[in-house]
Amino acid sequence: MTPDELNQVEFAPDERLQTAISLGKPDRIPCAPLIESYAGRRAGLSNYEFMYDYNKAEWAFEHLHQEFPNWDVMRSVYFVFHGPVQKAIGFMKPMMPGVDLPADSEYQMVEYEAITRQDYHFILDAGYHAFLPLYWKRVHQVSDEEIAIAKALQMDILKRQIKHARDRGQTFLYGGFTVLASPLLCMMRSLEQFIRDMYQVPLLLERVLEEITNDLIADGIASARETGIPRLFIGTARLTCQLISVSLFERFVWPFMKQMASGLLEAGITPIFHLDSDWTKNLEYFLELPRGKVVIELDGSTDIFQAHQVLAGHTCIIGDVGAPLFTLGTPRRVKNYCRKLKEELGKDGGFILGSGCHVPLEAKHENIDAFFDDQSGGRFW
């Protein structure tokens, strides 16, 4: 084949995705917006219908894909936030549309001190897996049977999401979902109490984080193996150097991120760190992880262009058209920003075009049109 002919070869979606993850340059930049509730609104569903009826949600995804067939990477955590799942085994107490909130609003989380330091000792004595059902019963007032049903439902929806995505010609990004141990405890304890713990019971906290991390790795590996997708979503909100000192980050966050990455990589699973909030001051840490084996997702708070400067040729980046731009911007500004991302981050490979965290429910339809409009005859290059 001549170079020109090679340039015309169209990659399969998964090959395109994997090429970008391993820092190569696929036929075009993979397109992976994190679209959930917005798909429902665009299809005319209330957010209650979308969050509580998986069949309707899947219909909305299908509808959106028919409009935008160049959407090649299905990046979704619907299986985690599906109403009945979240109300039984969510890591935080949710307020759901149509149940606790008006039917067409976004779901939200209630932050409160759901666990105490005494629970840390229980986790150390009995293990995280023994603690989790007790936590769910406490937070969601559910029975063992309801927990079992929700866990089965979560995996069932994930598998169906994967199958439907493949049926319509997409690849599915995540083979499972987990949260890093430190933000997980921070959500359970509340931010203020977690900060107190870092200062007042550092040794205890470290031991609990170690204990939980091992189980989170095992859970992640099990999920990825069951779905057959060797990639895992890892939530990492809150605890960056925007909030905590370098020494706290290096003691209570980074070692467990590194441990999580190593454990997953040893099992052949790609860690996809979903980096909510501003990680600009923490980017260099990712250079300690193996080159071309890890993905970071940026939500618009981190300076993605600085991230590229630091991590180009080392770590694949997904991002980062932000919620304010989708909501208040114009199609021209969305297109210009996407073009800038493609030109500056995508030119050498190792980049996946995405939204910064979820596409908001309030996004203007014309801005979504602009996001998907690649302006280059179906090729992002």
Next chain:
Amino acid sequence: MAKTRMMLVTAVETLDEEKVERLVKIGLERGADPLDIIEDVRQGMERVGYLYKQEKYYIADLIMASLIFQRVLTIIPSTHNKQNKDSCLKSQVVIGTVEGDIHDIGKNITVGLLRARGVGVVDMGVDVPPESFIKAVQENGAKILGLSGLLTSSYELMRTTTQSLKELGLRSDVQVMIGGLVNNDVREYVGADYCATDCAFGVKLCQRILNIDVDSLPPLAGVL
């Protein structure tokens, strides 16, 4: 007594909550004036603010200091506590999370930090309708209105609130600050004066608007 007071300032500065609690209790047992104790704690808070300004402390340190301050207020006898609150709570700031949104972490931290700096704050809580904000601003003669939100649907409510201020002829008397999932585009859309994406910056803005500069004090000798 002077040594104990200095120790209290240092204990706050070094974020040692347990030591602060012990020293406050000792002070009260020895008959110290509760208002002096609060003043010492506040001095410690000022040192924390100074260290933050020097980039030796982070937002988490400010939050920890604010938690210590709140803890002290629970120990001080309620009559003095009330007196302290009345003396500092001139309610220069009205703050809350706008209607339809229940996110309150950033808002709560900001309230704690402002109060710890002696700034009077009316905390309206979450899911606050525009008319409640307006009423609180009017009743308190607040100079700053802080509108918080983490959902994109909050932009519309922030805008409605700001427009209501304008329609009632109050806009020029109040500086409107937005926080949460915001940026300059959102600020312009809402018609706010300022936007803050981190609490410490928001507090700094408030202090600037209110002409308070507590971060300029030098650190205690020998502490750093």
